[in-house]
Amino acid sequence: MAKIDIISMEDLPSVQAVEKRLGVSRREFLKLCSGMAATLGLPATAAAEIAEAVANPTKRPSVIWLHFQECTGCSESLLRAEHPTLERLILDVISLDYHETLFAAAGHQAEAARKAAMEANKGKYLLVVEGAIPTKDNGIYCKVGGQTAIDLVKECAAGAAAVVAIGSCASWGGMPSSGPNPTGASSASTVLGKPVVTIPGCPPNPYNFLSAVVYYLTFGKLPAVDQLGRPLFAYSRLVHENCERRPHFDAGRFALEFGDAGHRQGWCLYKLGCKGPETYANCPVIGFNDVGEVSWPVGCGHPCIGCTEQGVGFTKPIHALAELKSVQPPLGYPKVDESRGVGATIASAAAVAALAGAATAATYNLTKNLGKNLAVESDEPKDKERAES
Ligand code: FSX
Numbered sequence: 001m002a003k004i005d006i007i008s009m010e011d012l013p014s015v016q017a018v019e020k021r022l023g024v025s026r027r028e029f030l031k032l033c034s035g036m037a038a039t040l041g042l043p044a045t046a047a048a049e050i051a052e053a054v055a056n057p058t059k060r061p062s063v064i065w066l067h068f069q070e071c072t073g074c075s076e077s078l079l080r081a082e083h084p085t086l087e088r089l090i091l092d093v094i095s096l097d098y099h100e101t102l103f104a105a106a107g108h109q110a111e112a113a114r115k116a117a118m119e120a121n122k123g124k125y126l127l128v129v130e131g132a133i134p135t136k137d138n139g140i141y142c143k144v145g146g147q148t149a150i151d152l153v154k155e156c157a158a159g160a161a162a163v164v165a166i167g168s169c170a171s172w173g174g175m176p177s178s179g180p181n182p183t184g185a186s187s188a189s190t191v192l193g194k195p196v197v198t199i200p201g202c203p204p205n206p207y208n209f210l211s212a213v214v215y216y217l218t219f220g221k222l223p224a225v226d227q228l229g230r231p232l233f234a235y236s237r238l239v240h241e242n243c244e245r246r247p248h249f250d251a252g253r254f255a256l257e258f259g260d261a262g263h264r265q266g267w268c269l270y271k272l273g274c275k276g277p278e279t280y281a282n283c284p285v286i287g288f289n290d291v292g293e294v295s296w297p298v299g300c301g302h303p304c305i306g307c308t309e310q311g312v313g314f315t316k317p318i319h320a321l322a323e324l325k326s327v328q329p330p331l332g333y334p335k336v337d338e339s340r341g342v343g344a345t346i347a348s349a350a351a352v353a354a355l356a357g358a359a360t361a362a363t364y365n366l367t368k369n370l371g372k373n374l375a376v377e378s379d380e381p382k383d384k385e386r387a388e389s
């Protein structure tokens with residue numbers, strides 16, 4: 001398509017039809033496409049291509065969605081998205097031809113529908129795998145329609161154009177694979193013996209799934225991924241890099257226990273076990289459920305448990321200290337209230353920031369800050385005692 005200004009697309013019949021189909025105004029729809037282009041790290045001109053692809057009702061890839069060892073939270077997170085556009089968009093941009101939870105059909109009828117959809121769209125459908133696959137004892141711990149999950153995923157993957165593992169369970173084993181992993185729960189890529197695109201998170205952010213599918217719809221291929229199959233647009237940055245509490249981390253201001261003065265003032269949760277420093281995900285940037293910037297774990301006052309990260313989520317003890325993968329403070333900070341807390345100032349944060357690039361010195365400063373006892377301005381003597389001990 002020729003590069004056109006997205007605003008001028010408002011009058012296209014296909015975009016006008018979107019109002020009826022999705023129940024959103026054309027302006028809203030085009031805004032959403034622009035936002036998605038930005039999320040995907042694409043130039044603004046790509047927004048028009050995305051809008052054209054999504055507005056075209058004939059361009060819907062067939063999706064076969066399998067469920068194995070999981071809680072169905074991935075599907076729930078997609079369908080319970082607060083923003084009506086998201087849920088409608090997901091169901092609109094794909095043709096969901098098989099999904100055990102959402103299907104009205106059951107038993108042989110459902111099996112027949114899956115086989116018919118696979119046959120009709122051979123080589124073109126997207127296979128979405130939700131849940132880990134038990135491999136111990138020849139996979140007998142999960143069977144669907146008399147077939148083991150191992151056989152079913154292999155059969156469905158054989159004719160798929162691409163495989164997407166949604167959620168941490170399918171991406172790397174997730175919760176079912178945590179020790180001692182009695183069923184040998186494994187990822188889709190392990191069982192298939194080939195890399196697949198993964199959208200980890202427990203549950204994953206539905207916006208990331210939608211963005212990956214819209215990318216596929218628009219450009220005919222899945223987005224660029226890291227060595228673990230995670231789309232770079234969503235998983236190339238540590239949670240810690242974009243966290244709104246990061247200025248407190250750099251300034252050495254930590255909540256030491258739930259409900260203490262630091263916790264109530266929104267200080268860094270590192271010492272409560274936050275795994276943001278070793279977890280790659282865009283949670284702080286996009287949040288969940290479209291209800292505002294606090295709607296993600298750390299925003300709500302709970303440490304990140306590293307749910308997107310193999311070897312961290314459901315593996316490391318929740319309150320164990322995270323490994324610091326990145327020691328460089330970000331270039332910019334949100335404002336922090338200097339009057340709260342003693343001994344750390346904007347100047348000290350800036351001094352650490354100035355060390356960006358000098359890893360050794362920065363590591364030293366951060367280590368010093370982390371080990372430092374904190375003087376917390378508090379009316380609770382307990383907090384003070386703890387801080388001074
Ligand atoms: Fe649940 Fe999905 Fe977690 Fe797993 O999400 S939210 S247990 S990642 O496979 O259903």
Ligand code: SF4
Nearest residue numbers: 243246268269274276
């Ligand atoms: Fe945010 Fe956690 Fe990093 Fe603190 S340790 S800045 S709470 S991500």
Ligand code: F3S
Nearest residue numbers: 283304305306307308
């Ligand atoms: Fe999971 Fe941490 Fe995001 S727990 S939802 S990766 S903030």
